[in-house]
Amino acid sequence: MTTQIRASHILVTKEEDANRILKRIKDGEDFAAVAKRFSSCPSKKNGGDLGWFGKGQMVPEFEQAAFAAEQGSVIGPVKSQFGYHVIKVTGKK
Numbered sequence: 588m589t590t591q592i593r594a595s596h597i598l599v600t601k602e603e604d605a606n607r608i609l610k611r612i613k614d615g616e617d618f619a620a621v622a623k624r625f626s627s628c629p630s631k632k633n634g635g636d637l638g639w640f641g642k643g644q645m646v647p648e649f650e651q652a653a654f655a656a657e658q659g660s661v662i663g664p665v666k667s668q669f670g671y672h673v674i675k676v677t678g679k680k
Contacts, residue, residue: 590642593678594653595635597621597663598628598670605664605671612661618675627670639678649674 595618599605608625612618619634630637642650649672652665656676663673 591639591680592653592658592676593639594637595619595622595633595675595677596628596630596637596649597626597635597673599625599673600627600670602664602666602671605673609661609663609673612673612675618661635675636677639680 597605597608597618599608604625608621611621619636622631622635626635628635642654644650645653646667646669648665648667652662652672653674653676656662656674658676658679661673661675664671665674
């Protein structure tokens, strides 16, 4: 069972922005570079990296999506109280 995951994210206010960002990444743009340019989260200075976290440390919508995703996958948009997230799962342990 996965107890911790590491993820990066890009946070924006509009769903259509999240969809555009997701397309850019799927088309081959670097996730960290896109995060630095578009994310409204302070994590953008680290390319969106949120580090390692376990259950109960993130808002439920984000956590459920991140834990359900395969390592290396980019998913989204995931809506939370903060806006729309594009999430990249970078590790599981």
